[in-house]
Amino acid sequence: MKTHYRxxxxxxxxxxxxxxxxxxxxxxxxxxxxxWEPDKADRDVLEIEESYLAVGGxxxxxxxxxxxxxxxxxxxxxxxxxxxEIRKMYLLPSARRKGLGKFLLKExxxxxxxxxxxxxxxxxxxxxxxxxxxxxxxxxxxxxGVETARCDLVYVKYLTVWEGALRSS
Numbered sequence: 001m002k003t004h005y006r007x008x009x010x011x012x013x014x015x016x017x018x019x020x021x022x023x024x025x026x027x028x029x030x031x032x033x034x035x036w037e038p039d040k041a042d043r044d045v046l047e048i049e050e051s052y053l054a055v056g057g058x059x060x061x062x063x064x065x066x067x068x069x070x071x072x073x074x075x076x077x078x079x080x081x082x083x084x085e086i087r088k089m090y091l092l093p094s095a096r097r098k099g100l101g102k103f104l105l106k107e108x109x110x111x112x113x114x115x116x117x118x119x120x121x122x123x124x125x126x127x128x129x130x131x132x133x134x135x136x137x138x139x140x141x142x143x144x145g146v147e148t149a150r151c152d153l154v155y156v157k158y159l160t161v162w163e164g165a166l167r168s169s
Contacts, residue, residue, distance in 0.1 A: 001060060005099075005100055005103045006099075006100070007064055007065070008070075010062050010072075011060060011061060018046065020061070021045055021048075021088075022042070024068055024090055024091075025071060034150050037150070041148045044088070045071070045088055051075065052073055052074075057074050057076060058073060058111060062100070064094070069094060070092065070095050070104070071088045072088065072089045072108055079121060080119050082118040084119070084120055086105075086112075086121070089104060101131075105134060106138075118160065119158055120140075122140060122155045123146055125152055141157065143155060
């Protein structure tokens, strides 16, 4: 996967991105007063091959001028046969307020739909106000079943195919 948005490059993760992706996530979590948990909720970013690629997911990095400034990922989950969870969607402050988050979310949804998944789940924390606003304005509905200790919100969006076009409900 490789695409562009303004002066950002969004591409599939490579092994050399591991530390940079972890640094972005660690920075953003700390910025919002959330714990970095490399042995729990954030272990997946240190084990991308096993946590994402080996199970049919994807992990992307966002670059600006050759520097990793964001991440976005998803992987299948067991809530339903056709369900995925969007994970690790984080942007450094320099990459925010440019429409990039909305663009990334749409790209994730498109990739997910193309692979035949029909449910998208997201766990987040109330303190991540911009993320909460993005999900709610993008049609994600509140749900229940928080599984990550630092999160207190769950959202779901159901994708359907109608007349050959992707529709969200």
